[in-house]
Amino acid sequence: MRPRSILVIGYGNDLRGDDAAGRCAAARVAAWELPAVRVLSLHQLTPELADPLVAADRAIFLDAHPAGDDPAVRVRPITAVPRTNRFGHSSDPRTLLAFTKTAFGHSPEAWWITIPAADFALGAPLSRFTERGIADALAAIRPLLDLSVPDTQVAIDGMRSNRRDTGCPTR
């Protein structure tokens, strides 16, 4: 069934190079200005997100992962199973989903998209490697948004990677 509302949450530290990948990807989704899609760009996942999550039919989490673990974009459906009993700087959306389910009785269906990140240095701009990963993530997110965003739109976003108006630091 087509979701009526979708929440996209991009999170990470935008002062630490490629750790901003999730937030950059979220910014580009926001720029599509899609109806029924709400986009949040945050430093980390916190309990307060349970409130907007419970109002969504579908949630998509965007983050970075060390490229050494896996050089490709990961797209995983996730469920509300707590991985820890705390919220800290290291955020796991499954924990947040579990918290939401406990607090409100249910949580949305959810996907976790992580983008390979090469450089986490303080103050570094996004690496070209991660920029390509963001483009791949945007292509992967289209069917999850279940909306007809033209392929050309995604290509244009890939070409925008060096422009300042994306809101993401670039080389």
Add this chain to the structure above:
Amino acid sequence: MAQRIVIDPVTRIEGHAKITIHLDDEGQVTDAKFHVTEFRGFERFCEGRPFYEMPGITARVCGICPVSHLLASAKAGDQILAVSIPPAAEKLRRLMNLGQILQSHALSFFHLSAPDFLLGFDSDPATRNIFGLVAAEPELARAGIRLRQFGQEIIAHLGGQKIHPAWAVPGGVRSALSQESHAQIRARIPEARATILDTLGRFKRMLPSLEKEAHIFGNFPSLFMGLVGPDGAWEHYDGHLRFVDSAGNVIADRLEGRRYQEFIGEAVESHSYLKSPFYRPLGYPDGMYRVGPLARLNVCSHIGTPLADQELRAFRDRANGTATSSFRYHHARLVEILATVEKIERALDDPDLMSNRLRADAGINQLEGVGVSEAPRGTLFHHYLVDEYGLIRKVNLIIATGQNNLAMNRTVAQIARHYIRGPHIPEGMLNRVEAGIRAYDPCLSCSTHAAGAIPLQVTLVASDGSVLDEVRRS
């Protein structure tokens, strides 16, 4: 054999710390210390930066308290420019600070401390946290989430984002409050007021069962310091400083924040990166004083809003006058949340709030500025010395949590002496020691900027030199 017990890390606080408790051969507590094990160093690496960058830089000291640093830093910058900021800018800064106090206090109570009150100090540590709370008390937990969110949204409406908003600047603020934001904030007030009134009611009903903790958790005489208004009213953004003693006597009043060095000294101890400010006339360590919600309610004559003033009277009745137990920080926090909700509502009625006259422009007109405001945890000082180009020559930060350092250490020792009898130490007793620290709601990321004398390293050594037992928490 003498023992040293180590609690590392202290849980459900902001930042990193440990506690060491020393036992004699009979298992009695001889000493206890609170060690802050992180070092941030902003006082040093900010040297050479333009003063107008300082709000943005110091806001990144902490993800919970950025607004507090933003405002104190902007106020220091106002003095360097030698300007009076436009009235609307001050009112907007005040609105943001109210949102900041509200969200921070909500975090402290609902996320960090309520698990102890509602689940029990001796409950299973695996569930004695926000997850356990939401499972046991989902309605309260949901209300707490939305209350904190309300405070964060005020910050976001004004500054564009909830964390590290680059909005308050020397001379004023960057942007106005939109009509849409004004309406959205106003719409949330009834729910926020209902939540805090309900929570206050619940907490007051719990208090009789928590009187033992109230008697033991940091219950000792000390001075208290905070900002007050010209008529002695509760203040959070401006005003003058006042010290009172445990009997409620005003020891010093109408103190100007920019002259803080005349009455506040700073000591450094070898066991912690946290400085120890003290009241100079009484010397160190006799000049111990406390800041934050407990202190603000002790130093003010009234709050100035009807419901909060009513709760202030109830708070003082419960404490039999000046509150000397640090456990009562929790109650004070709830009273302050109510005060912020009422003051936010009142602020929204002021037409000045919607003005576009938001910034005073000037050059470098003074080479020194001291910004003082009340952060959720207590009085915050940003002191900058600049050169003729406005580049920082020297920075001194006096952080709320640091001002509570002496009191926190004394609290840890008091609780440990009461509850711990070696050799077997139940987990719930150790949790009470931690809870003593949590009462202050310390922000350790904010408060560790001085150059420490030693690197901190845990070693367990008995009085005869052998390795001691150690208690750790995950």
